[in-house]
Amino acid sequence: MRFAFTFDRATEVGLLLAGITRRNSVVLVDDEWFTARFGAWTVRTPLANVAGASTGxxxxxxKAVGVRLSLGDRGLTFGSSTRAGVCVVFHEPVRGLDPWGLVRHPGLTVTVERPDELVACLGGGHRPGDEEVA
Structure with missing residues (x-):
């Protein structure tokens, strides 16, 4: 399945300056992989590594626009909108922010269209009380 990012008019120009556009930003889920591309940044992990997901x-x-790193838990955000998103939690932290993988991320928040469908596609399962990344 393909999930486009939701872009707010107020944030789209600033993201364009960072090289992040509607054309190079997408979340893809197939039978084997979860892939989130946001401009030059990509998170790709086996679908079996997804522990759960929830809307937020x-x-x-x-806190939510652009590529953001949470200093509290090393969570990563690919954000193009302030309205809604999906927090994806991983069993094993993933690469995403730096090209060498020195910083690994236990979760990723993405601001996609149809967030409820993405959660359903990933099987939900995000445990109550888990902190959101954004």
Whole structure:
């Protein structure tokens, strides 16, 4: 399945300056892989590594727009909108922010269209009380 990112008018120009556009931002889920591409950044992991997912938002723009690293838990955000998103939690932390994989991320928040469908596609299963990444 293919999930496009939701772009807010107010954030789209700023993201364009960072090389992040509608054309190079997508979440793909197939029988084997979860892939999130956001401009030059990509998270790709076997679908079996996805522990769960849940919807969230709305978010503050300074926490959710752009490529963001949470200093609290090393969670990563690929954010194009403040309205809603999906927090994907992994069994094993994944590469994403730096090209060498020195920082690994236990979760990824993505602001896609049809967030409920993405959660359903990933099987939900996000445990109550888990913190969101964004």
């Amino acid at each position: 938002g709305p978010y503050h723009w300074w």
